[in-house]
């Protein structure tokens with residue numbers, strides 16, 4: 083079932099509490115180095131303001147502990163309020179906190195079409211109390227609920243436009259909409275788009291459907307590989323996790339990154355996948371992980387003094403052939419250490435193949451995180467059907483895990 087979106091709700095004169103993901107990267111001075119996350123929320127923000135809503139934005143930023151405000155203060159959202167104001171061409175009020183009398187006062191005095199940003203919700207430890215923990219601990223439960231209640235009381239309408247945190251049961255994501263039962267609780271345009279593209283790609287894919295999985299750890303992706311083997315025609319493996327599979331097939335991996343305790347699971351996945359699970363044919367290996375270092379292309383065993391750092395040219399060619407024949411491609415995790423040249427070659431070649439696939443009408447969906455950065459590095463973001471804003475969230479979505487923070491929202 084599709085979720086009700088903000089366009090189906092009359093916001094005029096209403097206080098709209100919207101959870102966004104303004105968890106932007108910053109340099110040592112606090113300056114925002116990439117404002118993409120703020121820009122991606124703009125369509126929903128502009129829609130609400132244009133239609134006369136009184137917009138109250140809330141977000142997390144970084145990993146403050148939520149115990150000592152002085153220690154946490156580097157994680158203030160104030161720079162995001164300034165940047166948003168510049169993008170909107172109107173001032174954005176910055177709240178001193180996200181709950182409390184001062185915030186309530188500020189919200190009470192807002193005019194139609196005005197926008198404020200609440201201070202970092204993670205300045206309160208209650209934001210991140212897990213429901214599982216709170217279930218057996220009345221004090222924790224009370225703390226999370228009373229925090230969420232204060233946020234919920236600020237508004238008439240709840241909007242979730244923070245896909246990157248949709249897999250979490252944080253107070254601002256789940257407890258607040260639970261407490262706003264009876265009031266409109268909807269998704270913003272960004273979450274709508276994420277659910278549409280990820281949902282369509284995974285649940286009714288045009289075939290052949292190919293998934294490409296890479297990245298560091300096989301342990302993070304066992305669930306998703308298993309789930310995708312149940313849905314895809316082919317699953318292509320790359321990144322450091324391929325070496326755990328190499329170990330599982332009795333090959334030597336030298337100094338490559340492996341998870342020796344996951345070899346059994348890798349064997350199970352290979353059995354489950356059969357021909358549909360493809361492992362690299364060759365690897366690019368080096369002595370050290372250094373820019374411009376000497377490399378060797380190897381098939382089979384990797385000698386003791388070398389480590390595999392990228393997929394090799396034969397693998398690139400083989401994977402390209404499979405992608406060329408696909409109608410739907412989902413990609414999560416780089417093929418090698420793409421941050422350091424020349425180990426970016428495999429990842430960039432895969433990004434290029436996906437861009438070509440989009441060009442001939444295939445659906446290409448990039449799970450967020452490092453694969454999204456890699457596509458950005460290749461300058462191919464616009465050449466993909468959809469680049470997700472959520473790394474962990476898109477992975478859990480691909481795994482088929484339900485998102486309570488989305489389930490609680492109104493149906494269309």
Ligand code: AMP
Pocket residue numbers: 296297298299302320321322323339390391392414415416417418419420421451452
């Ligand atoms: P993940 O967060 O699991 O998606 O992993 C992403 C990280 O995996 C990136 O920072 C890559 O540099 C790293 N990575 C990919 N391939 C390798 C490899 N062969 N050896 C070490 N790290 C790798």
